[in-house]
Amino acid sequence: MEEQYLTLVNEHDEPVGFMEKMEVHRKALLHRAFSVFLFNSRGEMLLQRRSLKKYHSGGLWTNACCSHPYRSETPVQAAVRRVREELGMDVAVVPAFRFIYKAELDNDLTEYEYDHVLMGRHDGPVHANEDEVGDHRYMSMDELKHSIYDHPEKYTAWFKIAFPMLEEYVSANGLPV
Numbered sequence: 001m002e003e004q005y006l007t008l009v010n011e012h013d014e015p016v017g018f019m020e021k022m023e024v025h026r027k028a029l030l031h032r033a034f035s036v037f038l039f040n041s042r043g044e045m046l047l048q049r050r051s052l053k054k055y056h057s058g059g060l061w062t063n064a065c066c067s068h069p070y071r072s073e074t075p076v077q078a079a080v081r082r083v084r085e086e087l088g089m090d091v092a093v094v095p096a097f098r099f100i101y102k103a104e105l106d107n108d109l110t111e112y113e114y115d116h117v118l119m120g121r122h123d124g125p126v127h128a129n130e131d132e133v134g135d136h137r138y139m140s141m142d143e144l145k146h147s148i149y150d151h152p153e154k155y156t157a158w159f160k161i162a163f164p165m166l167e168e169y170v171s172a173n174g175l176p177v
Contacts (some may be wrong), residue, residue, distance in 0.1 A: 006031040009114050011100065018071065022055070026100065028110035034075040035115050036065040036083055036093055036160055038122045039175050040118065044138035046089070047124065050156070051134045056105040059134060062156040075116035083120075087136070088127025090151040093177060094168050103157035111158060117166065119176045162166050 005021055006024045008017040009032050024031050038046040047064070052058040064085050069078035079093045096119045102112040126136050140148070148163060 025109040033113040038064040048133045049135040059158045062159040086132040091120040093120040
């Protein structure tokens with residue numbers, strides 16, 4: 001795997017340096033990230049189950065795509081790139097909201113992210129990259145809310161944190177068109 005450097009940021013998303021990805025996660029340093037939430041025309045959210053090959057949270061269900069922008073990318077550009085790489089589809093995404101969270105993960109890693117949440121719509125096929133995605137499915141927001149409540153161990157830490165904020169955002173602003 002090619003060594004990836006992440007953008008370290010302060011609480012205002014201002015860059016303060018760069019560091020190798022695994023070192024950032026071992027040291028629990030605040031860094032820039034993005035989370036993509038995709039919906040179909042029925043209002044169902046696309047979920048992916050992370051591949052067991054992932055360096056953390058393998059086998060857990062989460063939103064369509066999450067990652068980190070390269071130094072030269074905006075979160076929107078990075079999201080479009082990663083959705084293509086992970087899910088094999090081209091989508092347009094729009095910024096929704098941002099939040100900071102910190103979560104301890106498996107393998108002695110910690111996510112401490114300034115997360116840019118992006119939303120989009122997709123009704124076409126999913127061509128998942130097996131190295132990234134173990135499975136995928138669509139679920140209604142209501143069904144998903146109950147599933148997270150009943151089985152929180154099946155979902156990634158960041159997804160459980162972001163989901164209530166997403167519900168509030170969608171309630172106020174609607175789904176992407």
